[in-house]
Amino acid sequence: MGKMPHDLMEKYIYTRLGKIREDVLIASKPGIDVSVTWIKDDVVLVSHLDPIVGAVKRIGWLAVHIACNDIATAGVRPRWIMSLILLPEKWDPDMLDTITSDIDQAAKELNVSIIGGHTGYAHGLNRPLVSISAMGLGRYNDILLASMAKPGDSIIVTKGIGLEGTAILASDFKDILLSKGVSEKVIVNALKYFNEISVVKEAMALAEAKLVNAMHDATRGGVAEALLEMAYASNTYIEVYEDKMPLKDETRIFAEKLNFDPLWMISSGTLIISVLPENEDKVIKILRDMKISSSVVGKVIRRNKPRVLIHRREGYEETLDTLEPDRDELARIWSEYPRA
Structure with a gap:
């Protein structure tokens, strides 16, 4: 969809x-x-x-x-x-x-x-x-809204990009992954990511601590689309670095075998947080105490026409300024393997 x-x-x-x-x-x-x-x-x-x-x-x-x-x-x-x-x-x-x-x-x-x-x-x-x-x-x-992200805020991403998509691929595309040489152990590990799809516990902890300006769950379109949605909501320019994004081994392996971009893979369970720099460490500690990994991946630069600049791992820059509703890697994979 x-x-x-x-x-x-x-x-x-x-x-x-x-x-x-x-x-x-x-x-x-x-x-x-x-x-x-x-x-x-x-x-x-x-x-x-x-x-x-x-x-x-x-x-x-x-x-x-x-x-x-x-x-x-x-x-x-x-x-x-x-x-x-x-x-x-x-x-x-x-x-x-x-x-x-x-x-x-x-x-x-x-x-x-x-x-x-x-x-x-x-x-x-x-x-x-x-x-x-x-x-x-x-x-x-x-109430916290994505529109409340502010220039100067740090952007924190939790758990791993492409989280939900990785779990769904392990569940619904197991035979295809096995046929492409992915081990049973990797698939079993990826299935465990279903247990990380809820963000209710950590989102409520952060909201009650009153440390964050905005939060957004990365659903269809993955972390890339979610960042652009936050930029649209807050009318800001956001700059992030792919090599700082948390990436789980299973997601990386699936991406190599099925040729998808983890940044554009559906990722419910991955929380995007906009927070004042002085609150970064406090937020990361709250998450760590809940056994949730997180990384500072970039910042909100300024009020601007909505835009996201991604510094790609390979060295080039990708600029997003238009919401791309059809760019979702899981939907593309379903179209390629409709009988999975």
């Missing part, structure tokens, strides 16, 4: 938001993954919706964690979810059992309640689609 081009979003989505209500404090905007609605006093409802079709195994579990990640990166603990489950025309009860069991398991892991949804099947689908709406309550002045 790809994202719509930015110009079409501006033309057909962001200008068509129904009635403008005073209680809608933050609605759809480029690079901002949540909406914020006033409830009472300084209490607000933070909401997010995210679909998944890029995985087959564990799709229900992934959908819950990924939707709740975006609530947590806003500094709010997720409380409730609603699910949309659409199955292929040739579905069976075992498929529904697996998906709903996984959704239930993930919800219990995050201590969230499933309060409603819709389940059915659709013609034309060749694999399941699961969409989760996640919600939580917070205080307006404590």
